[in-house]
Amino acid sequence: MLQYNELSADPNAQTLKSIYVYEAPVRLWHWVQAVAMVVLVATGFLISYPPPSVGGEASDSFLFGYIRFAHFTAGYVLAIVTVLRIYWAFVGNDYAKQLFVVPLWSRQYWREMWHEIRWYSFAADKPLKYGGHNPLAQFFMCFVLMVTTFFMIATGFALYGEGTGEGSWANVAFGWVIPLLGDSQAVHTWHHLGTWVVITFTMIHLYAAIREDITSRQSIMSTMVSGYRTFKD
Amino acid sequence: METFYDVLRRQGITRRSFVKFCSLTATSLGLGSAFAPRIAHALETKPRTPVLWLHGLECTCCSESFIRSAHPLAKDVVLSMLSLDYDDTLMAAAGHQAHAILEEITAKHKGEYILAVEGNPPLAEDGMFCISGGKPFIDKLKWVAKDAKAVIAWGSCASWGCVQAAKPNPTQATPIHKVITDKPIVKVPGCPPIAEVMTAVVTYMLTFDRIPELDRQGRPKMFYGQRIHDKCYRRPHFDAGQFVEAWDDEGARKGYCLYKVGCKGPTSYSPCSTMRWNEGVSFPIASGHGCIGCSEDGFWDKGSFYDRVTQINAFGVEGNADRIGGAVAAVTGTAIAAHAGLTALKRARLDHGTGFDRNGEETGQRRDPQGGRRPAETAAVDQNTGRGA
Secondary structure (H helix, E strand, O other), rough: OOOOOOOOOOOOHHHOEEOOOOOOOHHHHHHHHHHHHHHHHHHHHHOOOOOOOOOHHHHOOOHHHHHHHHHHHHHHHHHHHHHHHHHOOOOOOHHHOOOOOOOOOHHHHHHHHHHHHHHOOOOOOOOOOOOOOHHHHHHHHHHHHHHHHHHHHHHHHHHHHHHHHHOHHHHHHOOOHHHOOOHHHHHHHHHHHHHHHHHHHHHHHHHHHHHHHOOOOOOOHEEEEEHOOOOEE | OOHHHHHHOOOOOOHHHHHHHHHHHHHHOOOHHHHHHHHHHHHHEEOOOOEEEEEOOOOHHHHHHOOOOOOEEEEHHHHHHEEEEEOOOOOOOOOOOHHHHHHHHHOOOOOOEEEEEEEEOOOHHOOOOOOOOOOHHHHHHHHHHHHHEEEEEHHHHHHOOOHHOOOOOOOOEEEHHHHHOOOOEEEEEOOOOHHHHHHHHHHHHHOOOOOOOOOOOOOEHHOOOEOOOOOOOOOOHHHHHHEHHHHHOHHHHHEOOOOHHOOOOOOOOOOHHHHHHHOOOOOOOOHOOOOOOOOOHHHHHOOOOOOOOEEEEEEEEEEHHHHHHHHHHHHHHHHHHHHHHHHHHHHOOOOHHHHHHHOOOOOOOOOOOOOOOOHHHOOOOOOOOOHHH
């Protein structure tokens, strides 16, 4: 799927190769998940540490209710796009499966992983070129981002189910998480710790994306907007 | 064995009133008039179920709570509704006489009696604690439980372990369900549980001859189906965002929500906010103090009663989720900054790394410290996997 821009005024532009990596549903999922995560982290901290007490009559205000509403709504959005993303792993292109299936059994994968680790430790001079995720990124995406997302959805809906009550879908589907992790307070603590995993992941993700965009031989940031991965050499 | 009818007659209830009661009961249950004689028959013939109440490692606060039940009165429960044959702190008999009752009931009513356990067995030192009649509690518990129809675990001790099982749990106090695994167990947690909850659970089991519907953790749904928070009268303040910030502030005087000062109502299952205590007079939150979550598993080890985000004590780490998570994020941030600095330094030294000049022309001066081994050059992109070939 090499694309040549034959009408380009700049002859150098013709050497750019690009392939279509992230299909529209994947890009949409990425940005919706990003926005949902920002809302969830922000409102999550407000739920742990509520804003200063509001005065007046209780009936005049619904501040904490709205904060929780935003958290729950963003949680629903995150869960729904995650389900749709899993669906897309089945029907989408091969890159769409990378978040869910990591070829841990492949020697090739580990060899390239080692190269990637050397690239990040400044031992290798150049990174390899990848259409989708590099082995290290794929490992993090699957075992940190997706696992944490599932964990946060499960613990989040378990806690949500406590409010909606016995027999509600959230309680039926995720209520088992509470005895599994101990009790409700323990689930709160785990959910809170998960928030920090999400924050730490996002820090690394942003740094690696910006760094790769500058130093690697391929596009990173624009790929999640246009879907096309361009190669610089 | 005395039947319910015998007890009712002894208490001065006439036959006529009894039959009227049976008709009304049938009607109120929606069973129709044909069922009235059957209800009467059941009450006339069904013997009262014997209940054996054992005390292990405990503080007797469950008993103290139980005897204060107002609806029904504890005296009615003990004297009329159930046949409380053994309870060493309440019974008149003592010593060999008391022990004889235990022997008699377990032998004569095999599989018919209900075992109620207050406290739990300590298992350290071969279980040599709480010895009565020459036997440690663990032996007594296993012996009586063997032929019981069902087991009631009174309070947080029997249900979860409670204070005696708090870290480091020197006596290895162990909740009932970990020792008795072959009987249905009804957990009635709380330190202590509400009196009316206790009498109601017993009454339910005697009346319907089955254990109440339990939740995932073995607690009766009718009392432990909701959190204290769900029915708290201060809940509107929570939703409004009106909180007590300090114990002596304006919010505290106005009765705002105690969430910020560590109330465990949102994580505790007990009907305190609906049934309340001492004949419905009050409960902790109504008295201005947050719930401490005494009905929850391991509440002594779950950090301060006054923190919303509680301490984590695991893997040798002490700190709450934010101190731990914040430390991880800070270390990550520092590592990222250092890595970014090194990257910039290396790029500056490596002639922009890519080997292209500003116009995209090959400079031909690409530095290659690896000599002939250049994995980058061999990497072609496989269109299917997206992975370097």
